[in-house]
Amino acid sequence: MTSRSSAPDAAAAASFDHENAAAAFHDLFSRLSACGATPGGGVTRLCGTPEDGAARAILADFLREAGATLRTDAVGNQFGLFRLAGAADAPVVMLGSHLDSQPRAGRFDGTYGVAAAAAIGAALMRARRAGAAFDADLCAVNWTNEEGARFRPSLLGSGVYAGHHDAETALGCRDDAGVALGEALAAIRALGSDAAPPLPACYLELHVEQGTILEEAGARIGLVTRNWGAAKIEVVFTGEQAHTGPTRMGRRRDALYAAALLITALRTVAEAWPDRVHTSVGRILVAPNSANVVPAETVLSVEVRADDDGLLSEATAWAERAIAAAAGEARVGVALRSRSRRPVRPLPAEVCDLAEACAEAESLHALRMDTVAGHDALSLLGLCPTGLIFVPSRDGIAHDEAEFTADADLEAGLRVALRAATRLCRAGGSPVRALHDAADPSRGATR
Amino acid sequence: MTSRSSAPDAAAAASFDHENAAAAFHDLFSRLSACGATPGGGVTRLCGTPEDGAARAILADFLREAGATLRTDAVGNQFGLFRLAGAADAPVVMLGSHLDSQPRAGRFDGTYGVAAAAAIGAALMRARRAGAAFDADLCAVNWTNEEGARFRPSLLGSGVYAGHHDAETALGCRDDAGVALGEALAAIRALGSDAAPPLPACYLELHVEQGTILEEAGARIGLVTRNWGAAKIEVVFTGEQAHTGPTRMGRRRDALYAAALLITALRTVAEAWPDRVHTSVGRILVAPNSANVVPAETVLSVEVRADDDGLLSEATAWAERAIAAAAGEARVGVALRSRSRRPVRPLPAEVCDLAEACAEAESLHALRMDTVAGHDALSLLGLCPTGLIFVPSRDGIAHDEAEFTADADLEAGLRVALRAATRLCRAGGSPVRALHDAADPSRGATR
Structure with missing residues (x-):
């Protein structure tokens, strides 16, 4: 009192x-x-x-x-x-x-x-x-x-x-x-x-x-x-620098192609749960980022957000499968440089x-x-x-x-x-x- | 003599x-x-x-x-x-x-x-x-x-x-x-x-x-x-800067998503004519390129190369349709800032x-x-x-x-x-x- x-x-x-x-x-x-x-x-x-x-x-x-x-x-x-x-x-x-x-x-x-x-x-x-x-x-x-x-x-x-x-x-x-x-x-x-x-x-x-x-x-x-909830993952794709002209398509290990595959796949993840899951890649670093060079490395800031922890886990697991699939399809290496998760x-x-x-x-x-x-x-x-x-x-x-x-x-x-x-x-x-x-x-x- | x-x-x-x-x-x-x-x-x-x-x-x-x-x-x-x-x-x-x-x-x-x-x-x-x-x-x-x-x-x-x-x-x-x-x-x-x-x-x-x-x-x-032959196109996608969190997926006008759609589509163009058409995007500029921001602008250096002029025209036309389709799908504006063509x-x-x-x-x-x-x-x-x-x-x-x-x-x-x-x-x-x-x-x- x-x-x-x-x-x-x-x-x-x-x-x-x-x-x-x-x-x-x-x-x-x-x-x-x-x-x-x-x-x-x-x-x-x-x-x-x-x-x-x-x-x-x-x-x-x-x-x-x-x-x-x-x-x-x-x-x-x-x-x-x-x-x-x-x-x-x-x-x-x-x-x-x-x-x-x-x-x-x-x-x-x-x-x-x-x-x-x-x-x-x-x-x-x-x-x-x-x-x-x-x-x-x-x-x-x-x-x-x-x-x-x-x-x-x-x-x-x-x-x-x-x-x-x-x-x-x-x-x-x-x-x-x-x-x-x-x-x-x-x-x-x-x-x-x-x-x-x-x-x-x-x-x-x-x-x-x-x-x-x-x-x-x-x-x-x-x-x-x-x-x-939010999961943030920094993904690094490591390909092989090459000439964009003579290098045969099948030999390319294009880190930007891997990034593109991932970015489009992430959209699909969000679309599976409309207004309950948001995904994005807002930031990408590309090396060497030169017009005539197959990109050797990309670093992407991936975000997955969801209104429920179970859903966040499910969507994040899907995103991680998409990361591995993109790397496989583009024949590049992949590493998750940092991962953080904010629960609901x-x-x-x-x-x-x-x-x-x-x-x-x-x-x-x-x-x-x-x-x-x-x-x-x-x-x-x-x-x-x-x-x-x-x-x-x-x-x-x-x-x-x-x-x-x-x-x-x-x-x-x-x-x-x-x-x-x-x-x-x-x-x-x-x-x-x-x-x-x-x-x-x-x-x-x-x- | x-x-x-x-x-x-x-x-x-x-x-x-x-x-x-x-x-x-x-x-x-x-x-x-x-x-x-x-x-x-x-x-x-x-x-x-x-x-x-x-x-x-x-x-x-x-x-x-x-x-x-x-x-x-x-x-x-x-x-x-x-x-x-x-x-x-x-x-x-x-x-x-x-x-x-x-x-x-x-x-x-x-x-x-x-x-x-x-x-x-x-x-x-x-x-x-x-x-x-x-x-x-x-x-x-x-x-x-x-x-x-x-x-x-x-x-x-x-x-x-x-x-x-x-x-x-x-x-x-x-x-x-x-x-x-x-x-x-x-x-x-x-x-x-x-x-x-x-x-x-x-x-x-x-x-x-x-x-x-x-x-x-x-x-x-x-x-x-x-x-x-080679066709080089500088493509500019113009979306809308937004927060990657609360902005609903359907409202986003993501210039990097457009870029990703285009990069994956270009691969398909090359795959249609194995060893006769090469395509690539070696360079991309992203603005503002920040982890929590839906990208407002991307600039891509697109290349299409082919061993025949007719084929180059056909592949380039397909690439240009892919550019338009990517812009439409991602709801962003598009401009071709420069185009050049080197014939066979x-x-x-x-x-x-x-x-x-x-x-x-x-x-x-x-x-x-x-x-x-x-x-x-x-x-x-x-x-x-x-x-x-x-x-x-x-x-x-x-x-x-x-x-x-x-x-x-x-x-x-x-x-x-x-x-x-x-x-x-x-x-x-x-x-x-x-x-x-x-x-x-x-x-x-x-x-």
């Missing part, structure tokens, strides 16, 4: 200052969007590039000015800690996402969640300065290399924080030019030596949906209850319930749904109560400059997250208590 | 100085092989790179020291003119090939023909100094960018010389990094301002076979009587007959055959009598570090070419006269 705040209603009112929070969000978001802006209205802001460095600096300045203490850990994750509770050992509510992007991508992916987290931290700090009482701190975070575009794997910074990778291994990941993540981050002064904060009492992430479910349902808020897992119901209650309080139509894409929230899943809140993406367009979410939708998500963060920070970071306290308006926060 | 030489037999003996020629060839060839040498025993000597520059400098030094006058034209073709005939307007016999290579390629392709030409020029110059009489000059040539690896199209330098391209267009061709051929050649000081010599009375090229026909027949010398053509019988006579004189088993690959000789075909002489490639390996031709085979080709060049330079460059003169030993060269 907590003691009652001296002015809980005033505090609540101040912390729900949506207009100020929205203004701060839009200002920060538009300044971040300028880093790596493309002529087509998107961004190219690959991890560890000067554009990433510029965005990190803008975020750091914002956080500091808003009253946060900044910490940067050994893999460049940026944490802005807003001391709201007044106690050194107060629990922490963490909100965030990532500032890195895919090449020629949209400006909302990741950046939306980071800018919203920073704006929410600033709003709660203002509320605290105006007399509101909290019993948890808020930490806004920007995770390093979520996209896996320049450095693989994806979700790298949050994965290190969650203990799935060690920092040294992560810093040793190299891009296609041979530059290590550690070198790239050092070059933009994004490497830190601060200890990362301990695991939060609750982690929340706001993100654009990147699909059409919300749009088709006419809903403003997506409450993620589950993630699709539910997100904790209590965080979802809290977000739903907050959406209801904002009179916003919310929909429970899956996430097919990976997000940093999934790195923390199982380690702490974790919530993932979506807003609509026009036409479902993602990883493309044409990605778009309307201001009204951005603000709807911001309002839900602001309300959820406020309640969490007044309930010691516990989503169960935050739900319970809201259900009983007589219960305030500790001072 | 030509006047008789004062010492035709001595001259002939001196010019057929195989041992000296072979020693000079091996020395030059091994120095050239060091330029861009790879650990696997091959070379990476792409056009316009410092490695190309180093090889060009070695060649120029050799030619100058051997008594040639050096000329470098506006696209970097290097000509070493050996003044053998003594008259300013003497006809010219031209021998050569190219020093550029594919990535991680063999050291024989092209370099063999250049080093042999230079060594033959040096041998004939020595013969002249020893009193031999010639009535044609000899020009050794290194053609720029034969391979089409860094800059496309292939056969670029010889194509400019033959008038198929203008120099300005050629110099404006850009590599994948956006560097123009002219800039690359300027950077290695390989651009010249000399006028190219006029069309020769006869052009001869020595080359490794890059196939297995000679090896299988147990022949040392290939006499090329005809080239296969015979090489002049008189040059072939002369080379055959020379092989016979050397007691070498020669075989008449097609060339499937393009060579600089084909650029000059139709403009002057043109000959192409092959020596065996072990296992037919080409465009690969494992490419190999034994010294005995290199020297066999060198002997045939030295004999043919000597006879041509004693017969005013005319292959018909060279054949006729040889048939009648009493006929010598003009002085």
Whole structure:
């Protein structure tokens, strides 16, 4: 049982200052969007590039000015800690996402969640300065290399924080030019030596949906209850360099032909389970990649995603048979250089319930749904109560400059997250208590 | 009727100085092989790179020291003119090939023909100094960018010389990094301002076979009587960048999937006419080429080769239907950025007959055959009598570090070419006269 705040209603009112929070969000978001802006209205802001460095600096300045203490850990994750509770050992509510992007991508992916987290931290700090009482701190975070575009794997910074990778291994990941993540981050002064904060009492992430479910349902808020499983395989086909002219077809050991056989076979795998299995090859490296030379080596990034673990296993097994069959047909060698599997897992119901209650309080139509894409929230899943809140993406367009979410939708998500963060920070970071306290308006926060 | 030489037999003996020629060839060839040498025993000597520059400098030094006058034209073709005939307007016999290579390629392709030409020029110059009489000059040539690896199209330098391209267009061709051929050649000081010599009375090229026909027949010398036709098409598929996770399969417009459909279909085209049609895609550019992004654009270098013009048309039409079908199936746009067609053509019988006579004189088993690959000789075909002489490639390996031709085979080709060049330079460059003169030993060269 907590003691009652001296002015809980005033505090609540101040912390729900949506207009100020929205203004701060839009200002920060538009300044971040300028880093790596493309002529087509998107961004190219690959991890560890000067554009990433510029965005990190803008975020750091914002956080500091808003009253946060900044910490940067050994893999460049940026944490802005807003001391709201007044106690050194107060629990922490963490909100965030990532500032890195895919090449020629949209400006909302990741950046939306980071800018919203920073704006929410600033709003709660203002509320605290105006007399509101909290019993948890808020930490806004920007995770390093979520996209896996320049450095693989994806979700790298949050994965290190969650203990799935060690920092040294992560810093040793190299891009296609041979530059290590550690070198790239050092070059933009994004490497830190601060200890990362301990695991939060609750982690929340706001993100654009990147699909059409919300749009088709006419809903403003997506409450993620589950993630699709995903298997990622890096396949290496090793053929034999040869002349494309005189070399007889039957003698060729063409690594690109093997790749083509695999890519078409993978489509068949997805087509066997419509809307339940997605497959893709988004990336292929070809050597020597010269017009008159039979390719000697191809490296493919294969993905299989499914809405069920058994199905994921079945589809992945099919994909692996297709890999072997393609190698056999093209008479090339094959190796699986790396394999990872993300199982289907539910997100904790209590965080979802809290977000739903907050959406209801904002009179916003919310929909429970899956996430097919990976997000940093999934790195923390199982380690702490974790919530993932979506807003609509026009036409479902993602990883493309044409990605778009309307201001009204951005603000709807911001309002839900602001309300959820406020309640969490007044309930010691516990989503169960935050739900319970809201259900009983007589219960305030500790001072 | 030509006047008789004062010492035709001595001259002939001196010019057929195989041992000296072979020693000079091996020395030059091994120095050239060091330029861009790879650990696997091959070379990476792409056009316009410092490695190309180093090889060009070695060649120029050799030619100058051997008594040639050096000329470098506006696209970097290097000509070493050996003044053998003594008259300013003497006809010219031209021998050569190219020093550029594919990535991680063999050291024989092209370099063999250049080093042999230079060594033959040096041998004939020595013969002249020893009193031999010639009535044609000899020009050794290194053609720029034969391979089409860094800059496309292939056969670029010889194509400019033959008038198929203008120099300005050629110099404006850009590599994948956006560097123009002219800039690359300027950077290695390989651009010249000399006028190219006029069309020769006869052009001869020595080359490794890059196939297995000679090896299988147990022949040392290939006499090329005809080239296969070739159609080259640069295909651009334009899809839509999207997230590989949530984007529904049916909504994807995947440019790499289109490419895969085309690559597999092209194989079917070749399989319809075994050993008469070859197809390939050796080069593909993918954008944005990121693991989590549905590819928005692919650019493919498609080749169709056939031993008959009608067949080439039929196979190319099928390939073009496959291009359209792949675009339709993958729901992407398609454009053919460039198309070229090299028809099937015979090489002049008189040059072939002369080379055959020379092989016979050397007691070498020669075989008449097609060339499937393009060579600089084909650029000059139709403009002057043109000959192409092959020596065996072990296992037919080409465009690969494992490419190999034994010294005995290199020297066999060198002997045939030295004999043919000597006879041509004693017969005013005319292959018909060279054949006729040889048939009648009493006929010598003009002085």
